[in-house]
Amino acid sequence: MTAGSPDSVKIRFENVWQRFHVVRKRARTLHSALVHLSARRLMQFELEALKGVSFAVPAGETLGIIGRNGSGKSTILKIIARIFPPSAGRVEVNGHVSPLIELGAGFHPELTGRENVVLAGVLLGFTRRQMEGKLDAILAFAGMQEFADTPLRQYSTGMLARLGFAVATEIDPDILLVDEVLAVGDEGFQRKCLERMNSFRRQGKTMVFVSHEMGQVRAVCDRVLLLHDGEVLAEGKPDEVIARYHALLREMGPGAPVRK
Numbered sequence: 708m709t710a711g712s713p714d715s716v717k718i719r720f721e722n723v724w725q726r727f728h729v730v731r732k733r734a735r736t737l738h739s740a741l742v743h744l745s746a747r748r749l750m751q752f753e754l755e756a757l758k759g760v761s762f763a764v765p766a767g768e769t770l771g772i773i774g775r776n777g778s779g780k781s782t783i784l785k786i787i788a789r790i791f792p793p794s795a796g797r798v799e800v801n802g803h804v805s806p807l808i809e810l811g812a813g814f815h816p817e818l819t820g821r822e823n824v825v826l827a828g829v830l831l832g833f834t835r836r837q838m839e840g841k842l843d844a845i846l847a848f849a850g851m852q853e854f855a856d857t858p859l860r861q862y863s864t865g866m867l868a869r870l871g872f873a874v875a876t877e878i879d880p881d882i883l884l885v886d887e888v889l890a891v892g893d894e895g896f897q898r899k900c901l902e903r904m905n906s907f908r909r910q911g912k913t914m915v916f917v918s919h920e921m922g923q924v925r926a927v928c929d930r931v932l933l934l935h936d937g938e939v940l941a942e943g944k945p946d947e948v949i950a951r952y953h954a955l956l957r958e959m960g961p962g963a964p965v966r967k
C-alpha cells in the first residue's frame with residue numbers, strides 16, 4: 708500500500724516485471740545427467756512472465772484479464788494477492804483482498820472442508836470464532852454440507868472450486884480475485900457465482916476476473932485487458948478486446964506453442 712494515491716484507484720501496476728527461473732526436468736539417464744552436469748544452463752532458463760505491465764483498476768470496476776495459457780494472467784493475480792512481490796516495478800493495492808480463488812490454492816488436502824475454511828480465514832486475519840460463525844453460510848453457498856468433514860483430497864475439482872469461491876466471497880473483501888475457477892463448476896454453480904459477482908458489482912466492489920469463457924467475461928466485466936507473452940496487447944471495452952484476442956488466436960493458429 709502506498710500513501711498519497713487517490714482512494715478511487717484500488718489496484719495500480721506501473722512497469723511491473725516478473726522473472727522466473729523455470730526448471731527443466733532432471734535427466735533420467737546417466738549419460739544425459741553427465742551431459743547436463745557439463746551444461747548446467749540447460750537445467751533451467753529465465754522467463755520474463757511479465758514484461759513491463761501497467762494498468763489501473765478504479766474502485767467499483769470489474770476488470771477482465773484474457774490471454775493464452777502462459778501469458779501471465781495468474782502471475783498478475785498472485786502479485787495483487789501478495790503471494791510474491793514483483794521482480795521490478797511498482798504495485799499499489801488499496802483494500803482488503805480476497806484469497807486468490809485458484810484451484811486448491813491455499814487449501815490443505817489432508818484437512819477437512821470445515822478445517823480448511825477456518826484455517827483460510829485465520830490466515831486472512833479473522834479469528835477462529837468469526838470463521839466458525841461464517842461456516843454455515845460458506846458450506847451452504849458451496850452446497851457442500853455433506854462433505855464438510857471429508858478431507859479435501861477426496862473432493863472433485865468442481866467441489867474445490869465451490870469451496871474456494873464460497874470462502875473468498877463470504878469473507879466480504881473489497882477486492883475479489885477470480886482465476887479461471889468457474890469453468891470447473893457445473894452450470895448451476897457457475898450461474899450462482901456470476902450472480903454473486905454481479906451483486907458484488909452493485910455493491911461497488913472491485914474485481915479482477917480471469918477466464919477463458921468469453922461469455923462470462925462479457926457478462927461481468929466493465930473493461931478487459933488482453934495479455935500476450937507477458938505484455939498488455941490491448942485494453943478497453945470487452946467486445947473490442949475479445950475481438951482482438953480472437954484475431955490473435957487466428958493469426959497464431961491452433962497449434963501455436965505456449966509463449967514464444
Ligand SMILES: Nc1ncnc2c1ncn2[C@@H]1O[C@H](COP(=O)(O)OP(=O)(O)O)[C@@H](O)[C@H]1O
Nearest residue numbers: 727728729756775776777778779780781782783
Ligand atoms: N512459480 C513459477 N516458477 C517458474 N515459472 C513460473 C511460475 N509461475 C508461473 N511461471 C511461468 O510464467 C508464465 C506465466 O504463467 P501464468 O501467469 O501462470 O500464466 P497464465 O495464468 O496466463 O496461464 C508461464 O510460462 C509459467 O510457466
Ligand SMILES: [Mg+2]
Nearest residue numbers: 780781782887
Ligand atoms: Mg493462470
